[in-house]
Amino acid sequence: MTAPQPPNHPLVREAFPELAAELVELLEQEDERELAATVRSLPLVAECGCGDDFCQSFRTAPHPPGQPFGPGHRCVTLSPADGMLVLDVVDGRIMYVEVLDREPLRDTRPAQG
Template sequence: MDQEPPLVREVFPELVDELAQLLEEEGERELAICVRDVRMVGECGCGGDFCQSIRTADHPDGQPYGPGHRCVPLVPADGMLILDVVDGRIMYIEILERPPLRRRVQP
């Protein structure tokens, strides 16, 4: 039986709190609720030291998301946060030009 990927809030709780607050400020109430339940499927893997992006759903690399896709740019105090959303589901959290994320220490 495959183990589910961890919730992003379990790994990066401060990031999820910030995303929820910024989404509320943008009037994206449903996404503000949904962001608390996204899973960390993988890291971007681009190798850029400016990028800490997170994949929250499986998607083929280099392929467009297709119909129902929209970008939700947010306005954080530092760097850039942009969500890729398909039919109300957060697929990707783009995290650029920000201080290193702090992982929650697991017991």
């Protein structure tokens, strides 16, 4: 199941290829193959915005801040070598990627200018 990419949003795999590859690998290890297949088309919609220095989390779908995800929501906790990765999934779609206590992600997209 592949969600359509919202307009003007880069893909996670383009911005953070190492993280995207890690997500696929960890999801497959957790027998979450359908979710792993969606990582290729996962959009990078917005940063978390909490301001905590240990947080690099981001939204992969529009979502009103402070609102619960509602029915069909589940958390998928992954086991990376360092830090924490937790996915908020709604009806088989990754909505939010929690990236905590990890080395800074390196954005590999070319600079706009």
